[in-house]
Amino acid sequence: xxxxxxxxxxxxxxxVARLMKExxxxxxxxxxxxxxxxxDRPDSGDDRRICLECAGLKKTVCTFAxxxxxxxxxxxxxxxxxxxxxxxxxGAR
Numbered sequence: 001x002x003x004x005x006x007x008x009x010x011x012x013x014x015x016v017a018r019l020m021k022e023x024x025x026x027x028x029x030x031x032x033x034x035x036x037x038x039x040d041r042p043d044s045g046d047d048r049r050i051c052l053e054c055a056g057l058k059k060t061v062c063t064f065a066x067x068x069x070x071x072x073x074x075x076x077x078x079x080x081x082x083x084x085x086x087x088x089x090x091g092a093r
Contacts, residue, residue, distance in 0.1 A: 004037070015033035017029075028079075032050070032081075049087050053087075054084070054088060056088060057078065064088075
């Protein structure tokens, strides 16, 4: 796993704050942010994302649900690392 770089520490800290703002307690936020940190390393091979990283998430609803064959107003598991055919990274459009 290795030592954390300064950029990784900053990203981890920002993520923990964001995850707590979205409703996780500190321990859950830190655990998820750490998993995401290791996921983001080039050699991880992990391509999973959380819904909070997706441009299709508006508040707690997936706006891409219909095109994915889900019901309108679908509320995804926002804090679960997963693969989604509709995922679009925020800011990537």
